[in-house]
Each structure stands twice: as C-alpha cells, then as structure tokens.
Amino acid sequence: MRILKIQTLRGPNYWSIRRHKLIVMRLDLENLAETPSNEIPGFYEGLVEALPSLEGHYCSPGCRGGFLMRVREGTMMGHIVEHVALELQELAGMHVGFGRTRETSTSGVYQVVFEYLNEEAGRYAGRAAVRLCQSIVDRGRYPKAELEQDLQDLKDLWRDAALGPSTESIVKEAEKRGIPWMQLGARFLIQLGYGVNQKRMQATMTDNTGILGVELACDKEATKRILASTGVPVPKGTVINFLDDLPEAIEYVGGYPIVIKPLDGNHGRGITIDIQNWEEAEAAYDAARQVSRSIIVERYYKGRDHRVLVVDGKVVAVAERVPAHVVGDGRSTIAELIEETNKDPNRGDGHDKVLTKIELDRTSYQLLERQGYTLDSVLAKDEICYLRATANLSTGGIAVDRTDEIHPENVWLAQRIVKIIGLDIAGIDIVTSDISRPLREVEGVIVEVNAAPGFRMHVAPSQGIPRNVAGAVIDMLFPNEQASRIPILSVTGTNGKTTTTRLLAHIYKQTGKVVGYTTTDGTYIGDYLVEVGDNTGPQSAQLILQDPTVEVAVLETARGGILRSGLAFEAANVGVVLNVAADHLGIGDIDTIDQLAHLKSVVAEAVYPDGYAVLNADDPRVAAIAERTKANIAYFTMNPESELVRNHIQKGGVAAVYENGFLSILKGDWTHRIERAENIPLTMGGRAPFMIANALAASLAAFVQNVSIEQIRAGLNTFRASVSQTPGRMNLFNLGNFHALVDYAHNPHSYEALGSFVRNWTNGDRIGVIGGPGDRRDQDFVALGKLSAEIFDYVIVKEDDDTRGRVRGSAAELIVQGIKQVNPNYEFEVILDETQAINKALDITPENSLVVILPESVNRAIKLIKARGVVKEEVPQQNTTPATVDSQMGVTSSVVNSII
Numbered sequence: 001m002r003i004l005k006i007q008t009l010r011g012p013n014y015w016s017i018r019r020h021k022l023i024v025m026r027l028d029l030e031n032l033a034e035t036p037s038n039e040i041p042g043f044y045e046g047l048v049e050a051l052p053s054l055e056g057h058y059c060s061p062g063c064r065g066g067f068l069m070r071v072r073e074g075t076m077m078g079h080i081v082e083h084v085a086l087e088l089q090e091l092a093g094m095h096v097g098f099g100r101t102r103e104t105s106t107s108g109v110y111q112v113v114f115e116y117l118n119e120e121a122g123r124y125a126g127r128a129a130v131r132l133c134q135s136i137v138d139r140g141r142y143p144k145a146e147l148e149q150d151l152q153d154l155k156d157l158w159r160d161a162a163l164g165p166s167t168e169s170i171v172k173e174a175e176k177r178g179i180p181w182m183q184l185g186a187r188f189l190i191q192l193g194y195g196v197n198q199k200r201m202q203a204t205m206t207d208n209t210g211i212l213g214v215e216l217a218c219d220k221e222a223t224k225r226i227l228a229s230t231g232v233p234v235p236k237g238t239v240i241n242f243l244d245d246l247p248e249a250i251e252y253v254g255g256y257p258i259v260i261k262p263l264d265g266n267h268g269r270g271i272t273i274d275i276q277n278w279e280e281a282e283a284a285y286d287a288a289r290q291v292s293r294s295i296i297v298e299r300y301y302k303g304r305d306h307r308v309l310v311v312d313g314k315v316v317a318v319a320e321r322v323p324a325h326v327v328g329d330g331r332s333t334i335a336e337l338i339e340e341t342n343k344d345p346n347r348g349d350g351h352d353k354v355l356t357k358i359e360l361d362r363t364s365y366q367l368l369e370r371q372g373y374t375l376d377s378v379l380a381k382d383e384i385c386y387l388r389a390t391a392n393l394s395t396g397g398i399a400v401d402r403t404d405e406i407h408p409e410n411v412w413l414a415q416r417i418v419k420i421i422g423l424d425i426a427g428i429d430i431v432t433s434d435i436s437r438p439l440r441e442v443e444g445v446i447v448e449v450n451a452a453p454g455f456r457m458h459v460a461p462s463q464g465i466p467r468n469v470a471g472a473v474i475d476m477l478f479p480n481e482q483a484s485r486i487p488i489l490s491v492t493g494t495n496g497k498t499t500t501t502r503l504l505a506h507i508y509k510q511t512g513k514v515v516g517y518t519t520t521d522g523t524y525i526g527d528y529l530v531e532v533g534d535n536t537g538p539q540s541a542q543l544i545l546q547d548p549t550v551e552v553a554v555l556e557t558a559r560g561g562i563l564r565s566g567l568a569f570e571a572a573n574v575g576v577v578l579n580v581a582a583d584h585l586g587i588g589d590i591d592t593i594d595q596l597a598h599l600k601s602v603v604a605e606a607v608y609p610d611g612y613a614v615l616n617a618d619d620p621r622v623a624a625i626a627e628r629t630k631a632n633i634a635y636f637t638m639n640p641e642s643e644l645v646r647n648h649i650q651k652g653g654v655a656a657v658y659e660n661g662f663l664s665i666l667k668g669d670w671t672h673r674i675e676r677a678e679n680i681p682l683t684m685g686g687r688a689p690f691m692i693a694n695a696l697a698a699s700l701a702a703f704v705q706n707v708s709i710e711q712i713r714a715g716l717n718t719f720r721a722s723v724s725q726t727p728g729r730m731n732l733f734n735l736g737n738f739h740a741l742v743d744y745a746h747n748p749h750s751y752e753a754l755g756s757f758v759r760n761w762t763n764g765d766r767i768g769v770i771g772g773p774g775d776r777r778d779q780d781f782v783a784l785g786k787l788s789a790e791i792f793d794y795v796i797v798k799e800d801d802d803t804r805g806r807v808r809g810s811a812a813e814l815i816v817q818g819i820k821q822v823n824p825n826y827e828f829e830v831i832l833d834e835t836q837a838i839n840k841a842l843d844i845t846p847e848n849s850l851v852v853i854l855p856e857s858v859n860r861a862i863k864l865i866k867a868r869g870v871v872k873e874e875v876p877q878q879n880t881t882p883a884t885v886d887s888q889m890g891v892t893s894s895v896v897n898s899i900i
Contacts, residue, residue, distance in 0.1 A: 001130050001134055003025060003027055004026040006126060007565070008565065011570065012602055014599050017606055019098045019115055022116070023125075024113050028109050032137065038071075043140075046136035046142070047071060051087055051147075053087060054087055082113070085126050085129035088125045088132075092155045094117040094121060118158050118161040121154050121161070124150075165460070166454050167190060167204075169469070170474070171190065179474070179484040180570060189202050192478075193485060195516070197484050209425065214423070216421055217449045217450060220264070221239045221294075226420060227417060230420055233440065235259070236298065237253055237298030237299065241295070243282070243285055246285055256275060259274075261288055270288040270289075270292065272389060275300070283362070287362065301443065303444060306432065308410075308430060309469055310426050310428065312472065312476035313419065317469050324387045324388040325387055328378070330379075330380055333377060347396075355396075356394055356396050367387065399458075400461060400464055401463065402435050405435055417446060423451055425452070429446070430447065431445055487573045488574075489508075489553070490575050492557045492577055492603040493600065495690070495745075495750040496690060498556055499726050500578060500698050501554055501556040504576075505517040506718070510714045513552050514550055515550070517544070517554040517555065518540040518554075520535070521534075521727055525550060530543065536558035537560065541553070542568045557603050571608045572606060573612070574704060575605075575611070575629075576614040577616065579749065580593060581593070581749030585777055585780070608631065612701075613633055614634045615635055616635075616637075617635035618637050632653075635653070635655045640658065642657075656703070659671075661676050662674070662677070665699065680692075680695060681717070687757055689756050689757075690754075727862075729743060737847045741852045744855070745854050751788070764846055766792045768796070768852045771854065774806035778814055781814035782815070796829045796830075797816060799811050799812055799832045816828065842868060
C-alpha cells in the first residue's frame with residue numbers, strides 16, 4: 001500500500017457537514033487492490049491479536065463486533081485502515097468514531113476518511129494504520145513494541161496540543177453557547193467570536209484585563225503594600241536581594257516560623273513555608289533565588305489555604321487547596337502509597353489532567369523528616385503524611401470546593417480587593433483556619449492576588465461541587481447574550497462567483513457597515529486591498545473573520561478550498577449557489593457534475609436553520625440542493641413563469657425574479673421592483689443575461705439579510721463591470737476604431753454565458769482569443785472549440801503559460817478539433833504564446849469590430865490593451881452610458897453611444 005496524499009479538513013466539508021475535523025487519505029492499495037481481507041492468510045487473526053478492542057466497532061452490520069465480522073467475511077484494505085486509524089486514536093485517549101471509505105475512479109485507489117481531535121495525531125494515526133495493516137499482511141503480526149510506541153507517540157501529540165484545563169473549560173462553554181472560537185497562532189491567544197464582535201483570551205486573561213492590574217498582581221510585595229494601605233489583612237513581610245539581609249528580615253517579621261518565596265514566582269515554585277530555624281531558612285533562600293533575584297520573607301500564618309475566584313467583580317468559586325499527601329492503610333510504605341496515588345487516571349503530568357502526579361523535591365524530604373517519616377515508613381490506617389508544604393495543584397495537591405461556605409464578609413472583602421488591584425478575573429489566596437468566619441475574627445490573611453488564575457480546582461475539584469466558572473467568564477465577555485458573530489454570506493458556483501461576491505459586498509456597503517470580502521483577485525476590507533491573490537479558500541476567509549474591524553463577511557468559496565480544508569466557519573447566515581457546470585472535473589476525485597453539485601451544496605448545507613440558502617431555480621442540480629439543507633430557501637430565476645418559484649412563493653417563500661425587464665423581489669403577494677435591468681451597469685444594458693442572474697442572486701442574498709430595497713438599488717446602480725470593481729469580468733475598452741472585451745471565461749458554461757452577450761454585437765466582426773487551463777479534460781477543450789466556432793467570426797487559439805502538466809500544444813489541438821467539428825472551413829489561427837496572440841488580435845481587428853480576450857493573466861491582457869494608446873473603459877447601456885475611464889490613461893469621463 002502507498003499513501004498518495006493526506007489532507008486535513010477543519011470545517012464543514014464534502015464528507016460531512018457536522019463533523020468538521022476529518023483526515024482524508026488517498027490510499028493506493030497497489031497489489032492488494034483486488035484482494036479482500038478474507039483472502040489474506042492469517043490477516044484476521046493478526047489484526048485481532050494486535051487490536052482486540054476493534055470488537056467494539058459496529059460498522060454496517062450495526063452490532064458490536066460488526067466490523068470484525070466484515071473483516072472475517074472479506075472487506076477491502078482501505079476500509080480496514082479507516083477503522084484502525086480510529087481505534088489507535090481511541091486507545092490514545094482521543095474519542096473519535098466517524099469514518100468513510102470510498103473507491104475513486106482510479107481502480108484500487110481509495111479515499112479513506114476518518115475523524116481526528118488533534119491534526120498531528122490524526123495524520124500520524126493514518127500513517128500508523130497503514131503501517132500496521134501492511135505488517136500483518138506481510139508478516140502476520142504487528143510487533144507489540146511498535147504498537148506501544150505508536151500509542152505513546154499519539155498520547156504525546158495529544159498532550160502537547162492540549163489547550164490547558166482553564167482555556168479548555170472556557171472553549172467548551174463557548175461551544176455550548178454557539179460561540180465560535182479559533183486559535184490565533186501567537187502567544188497562545190484564543191479568539192472567541194468573529195470580526196467586530198470578537199473577544200480574545202490568553203489563558204484566563206481577557207482583552208479587558210488591565211495591564212496595570214496584571215503588573216501589580218505580578219509584584220507580590222507591591223500588591224501587599226497597596227492592600228495593607230487600604231486596611232486589608234496581609235502577612236507582615238519584606239523583600240531582600242542578598243542572603244546577608246535574611247537575619248534582619250526574619251527579625252523584622254517577628255521571628256520564626258516564616259515563609260520564603262520568590263518575588264515573581266508562580267505555581268508554588270521556590271516557596272518554602274513554616275520555616276522553623278536558620279538552616280531551613282538558608283536552604284529556602286537558595287530555592288527561591290533559583291526562581292527570582294528578589295526574595296520575599298513573611299511571617300508564617302497557620303491555617304488552611306483557600307483560593308477565591310472573582311470574575312467581573314463577583315465571587316464565583318472558592319476552593320480549599322490541600323497539599324500533596326498520602327493516607328495510610330496500615331500496611332503500605334509511603335513510597336508505595338505515592339506510587340498507588342499516582343496511578344489515579346485523573347492524575348497526569350503538569351496540567352494535562354485535573355490532578356497532577358506527586359513528585360518529591362527537597363522540601364518534600366524536609367517535610368518528611370519534620371514529621372518523623374522516611375519513604376520506607378508504614379503509616380497507620382487513615383494516618384495522613386503531607387509531602388508538600390504548599391497546596392498548589394501543580395505539585396500534586398487536591399482541591400475541596402468551599403463555595404457555599406464562605407462568609408459574606410469574606411466575599412465582600414475579596415470583591416473589594418479585586419477592584420483595588422484592577423483585574424476582571426483574579427484568584428485571591430487566603431490563609432484562614434475557617435473560611436466560614438470573617439478573617440478578622442480568626443486572624444486570616446490575604447497571601448496573594450493572582451492574575452490569570454487557574455480554573456482546574458474549580459471545574460474539577462477532588463471533593464465537592466464542580467463550578468461553572470467558565471460560564472461567568474462568557475457572561476462577562478458577552479453580557480445579555482451579546483452577539484459574538486457577524487453576518488457571513490458565502491458564495492459559490494461554477495461561474496459568476498467573483499462578480500456576485502463583489503456586487504454583494506458593494507450592496508452591503510450601502511448600509512454603512514465595514515465589509516470584508518474574499519475573491520479570486522484578492523482579500524478586501526472596506527475599500528482597501530489587504531492581500532493580492534486567488535483568495536477563495538479557508539485561510540483567506542479566516543483572515544476576514546479574525547479582523548476586529550469587519551462587521552459583515554462576504555466570502556467567495558471555491559471548490560478547491562472546500563476539498564482541501566473544508567469551510568473556515570461552522571455555519572453562514574446566507575449560502576449562495578449560482579450554478580453547477582462541467583469544470584475542474586477529474587481533479588480531486590470529483591469526476592462528474594453530480595459530484596461537483598454535491599461539493600457545491602456544502603455552502604448551502606452549512607447555513608444556520610434560520611438563515612437562507614439562495615439557489616438558482618433555473619439550474620436543476622442547484623434547485624435540488626433545497627432537499628439537502630435545513631435552512632430557509634430563497635430562489636432566483638430568469639424565468640418569471642418558473643413553476644418551482646411560483647409554488648415557492650405561494651407557500652410564503654421569497655424569490656428574486658427577472659420579470660418585464662425588472663429585477664424584482666417576490667414575497668407573498670408583494671412584488672418589490674428593484675430596478676430595470678437596462679439601467680444596471682453590470683448587465684451591459686440588459687444584454688448580458690448571466691450578469692442579470694448574478695445581480696438577482698446578490699440582491700436576494702442582501703434582501704434576506706434585511707438590506708433595504710433602496711440600498712440594494714443604490715448598490716446595483718453604482719457597480720460597474722470595470723477593472724476597478726470586477727477585474728477580468730466583462731471589462732470593455734474603447735480603442736477608438738474598435739472595442740476589446742476582457743473576460744476570465746475558461747470553461748464551456750462560461751463560454752456559453754459570454755456568448756449570450758457577444759452574439760448581440762451587431763457591428764463588425766467578432767474575434768476571439770481563446771484557450772483554457774491545462775488541467776481540464778480533453779472533452780472540455782473540444783467543447784471550447786465548438787462553442788468558439790459558434791460565437792466568433794474568427795478565432796486565435798492560444799495556451800496558458802502554465803500548461804499544468806499538459807504537453808505544450810496539445811490543448812490547442814483539441815480546441816481546433818472542436819472548431820472543425822462545427823465548421824471544417826472555419827478560419828482560425830494558432831498562436832500558443834498568449835502575449836503574441838493578444839497583440840496579433842489587436843493588430844488585425846477591423847473597424848467597429850469586437851475582439852474578445854479570454855486570458856490566463858487578466859492584468860497582462862489589460863496592460864497590452866492600454867499600451868495601444870488612448871483607451872476608454874466603457875460600461876454600455878441601452879441608449880447612452882457614462883464611460884468609466886482608466887485614470888492612468890489621463891482621459892476624462894465622457895458619454896458614448898451604445899455599441900450594442
């Protein structure tokens with residue numbers, strides 16, 4: 001077997017709308033292509049020996065053991081690899097279950113699809129699954145040591161990718177409330193929400209957390225001074241920088257017992273408490289000095305350690321932290337008790353689980369000695385031996401919830417302290433013998449105030465009630481269910497995506513909102529280009545969704561991005577599907593138009609139930625998508641007599657219709673006429689039907705988002721098929737004696753649409769400079785030739801600079817075949833170089849004629865046209881139209897007669 005490609009999907013996709021995290025592995029079974037599992041000697045036995053837990057996989061039989069039943073009866077290796085990849089992740093602690101395996105049009109090559117939780121672990125599991133199955137095929141077994149290594153590697157990947165318990169609790173609460181989130185890839189930042197409604201977090205600090213409060217909380221001595229000056233009980237202490245100052249400091253705080261800790265430490269590092277003599281003090285100083293240059297010396301106050309969590313000025317949880325310890329059973333040594341305690345599945349390394357394994361350090365042995373124990377000591381039943389002086393969970397401690405026990409005066413004090421320090425989220429460490437009594441009555445003290453406090457002890461206490469502290473954070477960030485999302489409008493289709501996206505964004509701008517949009521030409525925010533390029537995939541969409549100034553996202557969504565990565569968002573407010581026609585077939589295992597329609601349907605299916613799927617009623621494959629989506633349906637049509645649309649309107653639906661020369665919105669008994677098509681510049685005086693359809697789709701998408709008819713009309717009337725607004729989409733230039741039209745038509749469907757306009761050119765000849773991308777099928781090039789012979793009077797056949805793996809000249813030969821099939825005597829010329837072909841066409845075009853250039857590089861084609869001298873860029877209408885003139889040519893605007 002051989003892995004040909006591995007892709008990682010991260011959003012709604014071709015395989016599943018609900019399961020966003022999928023690995024797609026293209027697997028060539030090679031010599032196993034015709035061999036089911038029951039014909040491989042010893043394979044079933046070897047697989048069961050390696051992974052007996054596969055018994056739990058149901059598969060198509062629908063019962064426990066169903067998958068192994070399929071293996072025993074005979075199934076193909078791609079299917080087995082899918083299940084093994086899932087099981088390896090399960091055994092490593094990642095609970096996944098979704099998978100699909102489908103053979104491609106290439107015999108023996110399969111698409112193996114399976115779920116993941118961590119990308120790296122998912123890809124590793126796919127490779128390991130192939131390795132395991134191949135080993136059993138070759139040797140009848142998979143070595144136990146290799147399986148153990150695979151599982152350990154997967155566990156390591158899963159642990160390393162973990163968000164941490166605090167961040168994870170916030171993310172899960174956000175998901176529960178339907179708030180999208182993403183990792184920003186810098187400084188462990190998490191974004192909650194989209195665009196202008198986003199909030200950012202780092203651990204448990206938010207973008208509302210004040211830097212002054214953080215700086216003050218990180219300076220323990222300054223915090224203590226501020227609190228003391230406001231009447232808050234704090235330990236008596238001082239800061240020193242040299243060991244020589246330690247005796248004086250001990251005397252200042254009142255003598256032993258004392259606490260020594262680093263000035264700017266965390267997680268209990270370098271802290272020693274209950275120091276009783278000089279020898280211990282000197283060792284504690286050295287331990288603290290390894291963490292910080294400055295050392296705090298404080299009076300030690302006896303009592304229990306408590307953490308009070310305050311969010312948005314309110315106490316939301318209280319936990320008593322008990323230091324790492326073991327409890328005797330009357331027969332086990334302390335070392336054995338530690339080992340047994342660490343076997344608890346809830347204990348892990350660092351912060352990867354709710355509890356941390358107990359590890360001994362210098363202070364642990366000192367504490368054992370003080371209690372009169374060694375590691376070999378046997379504790380009596382229920383006798384407690386403490387192994388750490390500090391109560392941090394990160395050193396093996398446990399937490400006991402005390403939220404319902406804290407005294408109201410202590411609540412008031414904690415909330416007052418947070419305001420004094422200036423934090424929106426804070427953890428206050430209190431030492432007191434009884435949290436249910438006021439601190440002043442029991443000589444309790446405030447030990448520290450922590451910015452970015454951990455939530456682990458509150459969300460998963462060892463004893464007591466778990467507290468939803470993350471809910472308090474979300475309530476603070478998004479009060480009263482404040483919006484976390486922005487409107488997302490996603491546009492797809494075989495042709496017209498870019499124009500419709502740009503027009504829709506332009507219409508939305510009439511509302512005064514900041515619109516971010518992506519196209520094949522670049523990514524834009526407001527009136528400015530952010531990034532140049534074919535930006536129709538998920539990365540460009542995420543750029544828009546991450547931008548804190550964007551109020552509306554309009555996203556051109558191409559097939560390639562959906563196949564490679566899935567959508568960049570879990571759901572949109574509007575999903576527009578313009579059309580589905582033969583293009584890119586045979587690429588990415590999308591071989592038929594029906595498969596392409598299924599792929600495009602992802603945009604309509606990934607729409608909120610209260611959103612709208614805007615569908616082309618004139619395209620049967622697009623109209624059928626209505627059955628696949630749970631969203632509301634809105635149709636657009638060029639046929640006012642469409643039975644589908646009539647029935648839809650009668651049932652209370654909404655539609656955009658081209659009727660009596662108008663673009664209109666129909667809803668119930670109402671007809672909202674937007675504008676005559678001939679008055680809309682984009683429609684080329686009403687003579688470009690495909691542009692009318694694009695305008696209908698954009699208008700309808702805006703209308704269902706409550707953009708007013710007046711705003712839609714204003715958008716339509718001010719949007720032109722110009723280089724500035726729609727580069728490469730019906731850009732018409734007046735070169736004086738003739739006209740040139742530049743359009744990025746590159747497939748049969750777009751050629752047909754373009755032809756509906758070109759055929760209306762009644763003056764002079766119609767000359768085409770034609771070609772197509774080299775990765776299209778042979779029959780697609782033949783079709784382009786046939787259409788060209790029907791549309792143009794004369795054709796120059798060229799090829800793209802990038803032939804995309806095709807032999808130079810072969811695409812042109814196929815186009816010529818198509819031309820000759822229509823008319824053996826048709827006049828044409830083959831000039832493979834695109835620049836030479838364009839210049840030749842511009843040289844030979846007769847007066848009053850039209851040369852139509854369908855280029856690989858739109859910018860190059862436009863530059864060649866501009867090099868001809870005075871050039872006017874025109875947007876013709878029915879009678880007269882203002883010509884939008886390229887400012888670089890230095891020509892003023894003028895009114896020209898219609899050329900149609």
